[in-house]
Amino acid sequence: MSTTATPPVPGKPVQPQPVPTLADKNRKHTVSAKPVTWKLPVTLLVLAVVAFIFFGVLGPQSTAKFGVSSGGDFFQLPAIEVPAFLSGIVLSVAMLGLAGYAMFLKTKNARPPRWVPALFTVLFVVAFLIWVVGGARTPSISLAGLIAGSVTLAVPIVFGSLSGVLCERAGVVNIAIEGQLLGGAFTAALVASLTHNPYLGLLAAAVAGALVSMVLALFSIKYVVNQIIVGVVLNVLVSGLTGFLFSTVMQSDPEKYNSPGELPIIEIPVLSGIPVIGSILFKQSVVGYLMYVAVAVIWVALFKTKWGLRVRAVGEHPQAADTLGIKVNATRFWNVTLGGAVAGIGGSFFTLVAIDSFTKEISGGRGFIALAAMILGRWNPIGAFFAALLFGFADNLQSIVTIIGTPVPSQFMAMLPYVVTVFAVAGLVGRSRPPAADGIPYVKG
């Protein structure tokens, strides 16, 4: 490989080497820049072994019972009963198989297909569920209730993550989701109480969320203040302001200021009677239905319309957008405002649907979970929706499991949503790439 040690030889190339031909020049790089790592196979193996030991070998010798239908369904399905020990063994062996497959692929330097971690996650969750229920004092839960509760808990998280998607796709980091949720929750309660109309409360929540967002937009876009700092400060500000108004105004006359009344649950006839999915899709409040609409509309708008193309361009390469006559900062400003309105609606869920009054810190950190859901969902409305559902599920499972009594201390169960976050964000879902100009202010010139 070494070149000649002599000075240049006249007229003769010194070091010819076999190299790609000219055709190579215009060919796209097919070699992936990122090498296949051991991260995924090893993680899967460790989890599979854990599953095998705890869910399988040490699994409870009982039968776990999962109710499928609830009383109101128009036809009844029998409950699913599974032998906990046996299913634990079977499922964990399947997981070991998947981990082995991933390792096999790694030895051949191939990337495991997307379905491997996905299927693994499903198997793990199912095995975990059977183990928890099988080991409980009363080994029976309602699957329908578990899923319906997950959706309910996920509603504000979904709205929050949609707010994040709208802002960050345009290039503004939105840490203030928590503040937008809280602002929405408070305003909804106040306005609905004063007007005796929960729908006006809903509208007011959107306005309040938008106002919180406009502060973020003003400082981060116009005055180019660090977006993270503005976001954090806004969270603290809204928390303090609502807390103060709660104790001074609302507490003074709860009848007058803090009895918003609930948004009615609208049941769609017949459809709402379908087991499991009926109550999720067709037995919701306005806010619940709005959630599905918002996910679909925002997804279509972002990826299929002129508006969405421009928004994404502004978040990826603002200079390019500017040279094409797109007003970068105006786009950002209105997107952030819109995001705030969406989060505000999510906030109203706390006071108009879940609990019919406002209390301090009612959002309880769900704005931050929403941020994680947005990342996990890769800045995609549909991805964020499912990620939020996952958090809702973990949250709900935790509370149900505590009620039925399990061998696992409830504190550990309470950690579940966050453990899920860490594993998910740590790369089990693969590469996740934020918009290139996310968090970078755009200043002309």
Place this chain on the structure above:
Amino acid sequence: MVRVLKLELKGITKRFGSLVANDHIDVVVEPGQIHCLLGENGAGKSTLMNVLYGLYEPTEGEILVDGKPVTFRGPGDAMAAGIGMVHQHFMLVPVFTVAENVALGAETTKAGGFLDLDDTRRKIREISDRYGFDVDPDALIEDLPVGVQQRVEIIKALVRDAKVLILDEPTAVLTPQDTDELLDIMRQLKSHGTSIVFISHKLREVKAVSDTITVIRRGKVVGSADPGASTTELASMMVGRAVNLTLDKAPARPQEITFQVKDLTVIAPSGQHVVDGISFDIARGEILAVAGVQGNGQTELTEAILGLQDRVHGSILLDGEELVGRSVKDVLNSGVGFVPEDRSLDGLIGTFSIAENLILDRYDQAPFAKGISMSPAKVLENAKTRIEEFDVRTPSGSLAAGTLSGGNQQKVVMARELSRPLRLFIASQPTRGVDVGSIEFLHKRIVAERDQGTPVMIVSTELDEVMELADRIAVLYKGRLVGIVPAGTGREVLGLMMAGVSPQDAHADTAGKQPAQRPADDPANSRPDNPAEPPATNPATAAHPAQEPGSGAVGDDHE
């Protein structure tokens, strides 16, 4: 393509604070012409075009389209008036497809604001076919080579029905082959009626395609030139004084080999082999120039030698001592001088004084340090000598280095690195963004260092500079060494090698294609050197000056 457009800039002045970037500039772009704006880096060409494209508002003056004054409040207005621009740094969203990028800002929509990308795809194919671009509308931009990305930029302008196309330093990022293709595209566009404003400082290209040349210096129009004028004339107009485009370089007298690189591989954090099994050596008193398109492993190669890269395999020997695995300081102290490619990022600390910058690598050594304290008097004294020796144009060594012009900053870096006894000198992009006057000086210093018996390694993406300085030329492509060829090897051969073609194939290729592909009226291609007949004598000696009398960024004379 019937409508043509006449564009006039009248008395355009643009001030940024006290800085006058453009001073009463008058330019008339006739319809269907390639009009070149020639000027050095920082002469104000790009500012002028940003004014024309609506990105800046002019402080004074007016723009006339077909004789009517217009005001552009933003690029949208300029585009509506039929002006398109291809920026030096492409304005393409990397994660979008070609069609999405072309559609952006001029979207065709169906009812309800839904994108109609099929319409855009059809337009792209139409333009692609007309000019033979071969662009796939559904390819992702980040997967496309630079040359193709540039075509996407041109398509973007054409889809918007641009009648005047501004190309801002379009060849800076291209291989010589891509450059020739671009020049062909420009001629084609002209024949279809599109006027082109071509911004460049590369004389060879300017002379090859321009109909009219307007020379800009320090924000003012200093005159227009005939494309037939000699490069020396053009260069003198551009710089404002007579310039010597040929470097008087004595033949190299290589002595023993003291620097050897063996099977060097550098692995990037991504796992990619950015430098892949490279071996070469440099003798004392010899300049090895490393050529290649930006991003083919040159940066990592130099950084590996200096000890800035973590995952390095292979061996780097300087006078028999292994450099791999040693700290940067250790490497510097063992007598390696290093001029980094980005002086403002890695070469200087802009807020430190010139004097301090001149001792950045020796601040802890005598005479500048005494125990734990420094001796400011010695530092200033050193600065005085260096400033004089390297002709740094500054009133005082205590001024911040960031206030200097690019050329003078580079002189400071070079002065620091050359002011101690060296056993190896590495300079990366030694004259990037430097004015012609300074280029001359810097090149002379590099050759002087060689003549003192130091092995010298130059890394440059400017082919002119490589051919000017080199005693031997190593070409890198995708981290691999395509080959090492003697100085005097033709531009075409080097260009092919930069695209990954082996030296033999490159020689064969250029020899075969030459007669067929060279229209007689194309001065760019009728070069005196003939790669089919490699120089018969030692290329480092007599054959060299006759063939490549160019000078760095100024291009070269082939009259």
